[in-house]
């Protein structure tokens with residue numbers, strides 16, 4: 001369990017983290033989302049004591065990171081995948097870490113196997129591809145068999161097979177009851193891996209929710225209906241927490257608060273022909289973009305200035 005209370009981090013005039021409050025619970029994968037510069041890495045660095053908060057507190061399993069007798073056995077983290085000596089082999093890197101933390105050598109072999117590095121374990125890490133480096137970083141994070149695992153952009157540089165591997169690994173670790181906290185700005189990936197979501201923008205908390213609720217709040221439960229008698233269907237569907245909209249003269253309605261099943265069976269019961277009945281699913285990507293549009297630090301343009309001024 002990671003608990004963050006009123007966390008603030010300032011670098012001179014820049015406030016990177018601005019009063020964050022949230023808890024990362026065990027047993028599920030929690031995604032940490034936010035646009036570039038939102039404060040994700042800074043928050044993660046404070047969780048493992050690499051940076052000190054300006055104010056507020058961060059604890060892992062009830063204690064500050066530095067107060068744990070064997071922090072590596074408590075929290076495994078991947079923040080900088082490339083923070084390894086290039087001349088050292090993966091095996092020697094992990095073995096050195098294990099030796100300094102009282103971790104048995106067989107655990108080194110185990111994490112090498114779990115992360116699929118067996119064939120390259122004796123090679124110089126400097127010659128590793130980005131994906132192999134990422135696997136090595138994850139191996140180091142798992143070395144102490146920690147209850148809490150925190151990974152910054154874990155799928156960065158991985159091929160589709162690697163992405164799937166990380167997804168299965170993380171959901172498996174969470175299923176064992178561990179706390180799994182991962183950052184990304186790849187919404188689509190997060191949608192498939194995480195159950196809970198913490199969304200930040202400009203250092204502030206924008207949402208502390210589930211992936212399901214996040215999408216639903218963004219309008220993901222709307223149903224498009226095209227039918228013969230929209231005015232009549234509208235009357236039949238009316239009820240508390242149901243919203244039906246449609247333009248006059250159009251056969252199309254947009255319904256929220258009811259399932260396609262309910263709408264279809266109601267129309268059928270009253271003999272109203274239905275021409276289309278579609279659940280309008282908003283992707284996590286769209287939901288995220290609409291939530292964070294005011295907190296993106298670096299806006300790109302989608303068209304050259306000449307085209308925009310002509311439009």
Ligand SMILES: Nc1ncnc2c1ncn2[C@@H]1O[C@H](COP(=O)(O)OP(=O)(O)OP(=O)(O)O)[C@@H](O)[C@H]1O
Nearest residue numbers: 011014016034035036037038039040041042043185
């Ligand atoms: N050591 C530092 N000195 C000054 N400013 C910093 C420092 N570290 C981070 N910042 C600033 O704090 C803000 C938050 O940065 P941070 O790296 O935590 O964001 P992030 O959400 O991890 O972004 P990204 O997705 O790009 O990795 C940014 O504006 C960044 O420029």
